[in-house]
Amino acid sequence: xxxxxxxxxxxxxxxxxxxxxxxxxxxxxxxxxxxxxxxxxxxxxxxxxxxxxxxxxxxxxxxxxxxxxxxxxxxxxxxxxxxxxxxxxxxxxxxxxxxxxxxxxxxxxxxxxxxxxxxxxxxxxxxxxxxxxxxxxxxxxxxxxxxxxxxxxxxxxxxxxxxxxxxxxxxxxxxxxxxxxxxxxxxxxxxxxxxxxxxxxxxxxxxxxxxxxxxxxxxxxxxxxxxxxxxxxxxxxxxxxxxxxxxxxxxxxxxxxxxxxxxxxxxxxxxxxxxxxxxxxxxxxxxxxxxxxxxxxxxxxxxxxxxxxxxxxxxxxxxxxxxxxxxxxxxxxxxxxxxxxxxxxxxxxxxxxxxxxxxxxxxxxxxxxxxxxxxxxxxxxxxxxxxxxxxxxxxxxxxxxxxxxxxxxxxxxxxxxxxxxxxxxxxxxxxxxxxxxxxxxxxxxxxxxxxxxxxxxxxxxxxxxxxxxxxxxxxxxxxxxxxxxxxxxxxxxxxxxxxxxxxxxxxxxxxxxxxxxxxxxxxxxxxxxxxxxxxxxxxxxxxxxxxxxxxxxxxxxxxxxxxxxxxxxxxxxxxxxxxxxxxxxxxxxx
Amino acid sequence: xxxxxxxxxxxxxxxxxxxxxxxxxxxxxxxxxxxxxxxxxxxxxxxxxxxxxxxxxxxxxxxxxxxxxxxxxxxxxxxxxxxxxxxxxxxxxxxxxxxxxxxxxxxxxxxxxxxxxxxxxxxxxxxxxxxxxxxxxxxxxxxxxxxxxxxxxxxxxxx
Numbered sequence: 225x226x227x228x229x230x231x232x233x234x235x236x237x238x239x240x241x242x243x244x245x246x247x248x249x250x251x252x253x254x255x256x257x258x259x260x261x262x263x264x265x266x267x268x269x270x271x272x273x274x275x276x277x278x279x280x281x282x283x284x285x286x287x288x289x290x291x292x293x294x295x296x297x298x299x300x301x302x303x304x305x306x307x308x309x310x311x312x313x314x315x316x317x318x319x320x321x322x323x324x325x326x327x328x329x330x331x332x333x334x335x336x337x338x339x340x341x342x343x344x345x346x347x348x349x350x351x352x353x354x355x356x357x358x359x360x361x362x363x364x365x366x367x368x369x370x371x372x373x374x375x376x377x378x379x380x381x382x383x384x385x386x387x388x389x390x391x392x393x394x395x396x397x398x399x400x401x402x403x404x405x406x407x408x409x410x411x412x413x414x415x416x417x418x419x420x421x422x423x424x425x426x427x428x429x430x431x432x433x434x435x436x437x438x439x440x441x442x443x444x445x446x447x448x449x450x451x452x453x454x455x456x457x458x459x460x461x462x463x464x465x466x467x468x469x470x471x472x473x474x475x476x477x478x479x480x481x482x483x484x485x486x487x488x489x490x491x492x493x494x495x496x497x498x499x500x501x502x503x504x505x506x507x508x509x510x511x512x513x514x515x516x517x518x519x520x521x522x523x524x525x526x527x528x529x530x531x532x533x534x535x536x537x538x539x540x541x542x543x544x545x546x547x548x549x550x551x552x553x554x555x556x557x558x559x560x561x562x563x564x565x566x567x568x569x570x571x572x573x574x575x576x577x578x579x580x581x582x583x584x585x586x587x588x589x590x591x592x593x594x595x596x597x598x599x600x601x602x603x604x605x606x607x608x609x610x611x612x613x614x615x616x617x618x619x620x621x622x623x624x625x626x627x628x629x630x631x632x633x634x635x636x637x638x639x640x641x642x643x644x645x646x647x648x649x650x651x652x653x654x655x656x657x658x659x660x661x662x663x664x665x666x667x668x669x670x671x672x673x674x675x676x677x678x679x680x681x682x683x684x685x686x687x688x689x690x691x692x693x694x695x696x697x698x699x700x701x702x703x704x705x706x707x708x709x710x711x712x713x714x715x716x717x718x719x720x721x722x723x724x725x726x727x728x729x730x731x732x733x734x735x736x737x738x739x740x741x742x743x744x745x746x747x748x749x750x751x752x753x754x755x756x757x758x759x760x761x762x763x764x765x766x767x768x769x770x771x772x773x774x775x776x777x778x779x780x781x782x783x784x785x786x787x788x789x790x791x792x793x794x795x796x797x798x799x800x801x802x803x804x805x806x807x808x809x810x811x812x813x814x
Numbered sequence: 815x816x817x818x819x820x821x822x823x824x825x826x827x828x829x830x831x832x833x834x835x836x837x838x839x840x841x842x843x844x845x846x847x848x849x850x851x852x853x854x855x856x857x858x859x860x861x862x863x864x865x866x867x868x869x870x871x872x873x874x875x876x877x878x879x880x881x882x883x884x885x886x887x888x889x890x891x892x893x894x895x896x897x898x899x900x901x902x903x904x905x906x907x908x909x910x911x912x913x914x915x916x917x918x919x920x921x922x923x924x925x926x927x928x929x930x931x932x933x934x935x936x937x938x939x940x941x942x943x944x945x946x947x948x949x950x951x952x953x954x955x956x957x958x959x960x961x962x963x964x965x966x967x968x969x970x971x972x973x
Binding site: 805 | 870
């Protein structure tokens with residue numbers, strides 16, 4: 225490593241050659257405020273258009289102020305980060321931004337989490353001296369995401385995330401000057417674009433321009449309707465992140481407090497999506513083994529690899545971008561939808577409630593789940609298996625609205641039977657977890673031997689694309705893993721071009737898997753928070769007495785009482801789905 | 815599946831242009847330039863095909879089209895009218911000339927009349943400042959234009 229000597233705010237510093245002033249300063253413990261800058265550490269994502277000019281610094285010998293995020297350090301540089309000139313310029317920049325920003329902080333969904341708001345507070349801005357035109361755009365509602373471009377500050381984080389990290393390409397900066405805005409092609413609504421509703425743009429947006437569709441009011445209404453039985457299910461990744469909304473350290477496990485809070489909010493049954501994750505493993509694992517055995521027996525009608533289908537952003541992505549491979553993903557529904565199907569077809573009957581009188585609410589780390597539960601194929605006579613899907617953030621909002629002191633809640637358990645789960649289900653929340661859970665079960669079924677060590681460390685980690693070979697007692701099973709849709713594209717292109725031979729591939733649309741989901745507490749680009757949630761998932765798994773899905777006693781009971789066998793006729797009807805071609809094709813006009 | 819429909823010869827022409835630039839995403843501006851030269855404008859379907867050929871998102875292509883004022887998604891009229899807004903023309907009253915054209919044609923800048931005959935645009939200096947204010951219709955230059963002359967000029971092309 226080559227170093228250069230620089231001086232920041234009179235402090236001599238050895239900085240890495242090629243580093244930006246911003247990074248060198250931060251490493252030396254000198255804070256420079258930023259706004260458009262966004263980095264996901266370790267995920268090869270950096271947005272630094274140098275456009276907002278909030279990070280400007282004074283560099284000796286230069287006439288103009290330099291953006292710290294986009295200026296490289298040079299030998300002998302003398303930098304002032306808080307000179308009067310810098311402070312005044314920074315202030316003017318923020319005042320100008322505020323002059324074209326609605327001052328509706330009191331009722332904005334991002335209030336308290338808004339980076340522009342906190343910057344304005346930090347700089348002590350009490351007046352907006354510039355009066356000018358205000359941008360006026362119509363609100364755009366997609367099934368999961370709301371765009372309010374009046375609030376857009378053109379940091380272009382969403383554009384970078386959508387194109388570079390996710391390679392979805394739904395968003396781009398369009399028009400110029402005052403009219404410039406981030407929008408889908410032809411300024412159509414998001415619903416008409418190739419948007420997968422992964423929501424990473426919502427996670428990245430520093431202001432309230434992008435947010436999720438909020439359904440807390442509908443849920444409160446359902447809970448207060450005496451004619452309805454309201455069932456709630458919570459996804460694995462929620463329990464390792466929810467605490468952050470109440471001042472806890474990232475990675476704090478709050479499973480018990482969460483169950484207690486849900487009960488106090490008034491849900492009739494507090495169940496767990498983890499139960500359905502175990503069920504998913506039974507179905508998907510059986511399907512995987514079935515396909516592998518047929519393939520090995522020379523059956524040309526089956527295609528490998530099998531792709532996981534738990535992640536709704538990923539499902540939307542392959543329906544749009546890999547419509548030639550729609551027979552490759554597992555037909556297993558996601559845990560959210562399996563839960564809904566079981567709740568409304570099995571549990572409702574068991575407790576003597578009509579399907580229409582049961583409301584299923586899911587708490588998800590996800591924005592795309594809001595769209596998934598609205599899909600027509602997951603409805604029966606118009607009645608959805610899952611009525612409302614709330615994000616982790618919306619649950620925190622509910623807890624606050626109900627005036628519950630989360631931190632002092634006792635630990636409570638989920639209700640049974642749909643609340644019992646294994647460690648295999650918990651790890652669904654982290655990249656590599658679904659396939660590890662599937663491996664734990666598939667190994668035992670395939671080899672008919674007991675698995676002594678359930679930890680498959682080769683499948684774990686946070687590298688964007690990973691591969692590993694698991695020894696199924698002499699049969700090598702090749703597994704591919706990708707998280708982030710850009711990484712998924714790399715892996716899928718390899719498969720499409722015949723450059724990779726995997727038996728199974730797991731994909732999660734969000735970086736880190738569901739722990740880094742778009743519905744999780746805002747991390748503001750601090751990926752170490754996601755890493756801590758990731759570690760917590762595996763701690764929760766370790767602490768579980770049962771760690772293999774097929775050993776979940778309530779899953780066994782469900783098959784005995786109701787479903788029959790995995791991938792049987794009843795499961796096929798209730799727990800499996802099919803996919804649609806959503807690609808865009810150019811056709812010759814007749 | 816969402817279908818984008820376009821005439822076969824147009825699709826082929828676009829593909830030919832994209833191929834001539836090696837189907838490179840970095841050549842998007844050149845491709846758009848050439849395609850607009852061919853069709854006169856860049857409608858949505860055309861942008862879709864270009865995006866597919868260059869393997870970039872159509873949002874990105876649209877971003878380029880809307881950023882550069884040279885690109886247009888509206889077909890130009892049979893007789894494109896350009897009013898010079900350069901300094902010399904401006905001080906000699908070109909804004910009033912522009913207003914008169916707008917009034918008579920009932921269109922705004924960047925628009926085309928419903929019959930497709932005229933489109934209206936501004937430009938900055940054609941190097942004929944001695945003739946200010948200057949109006950261009952197609953390649954023909956009209957100098958020392960006054961508001962009274964506008965009707966007569968339009969009339970030349972109406973037949």
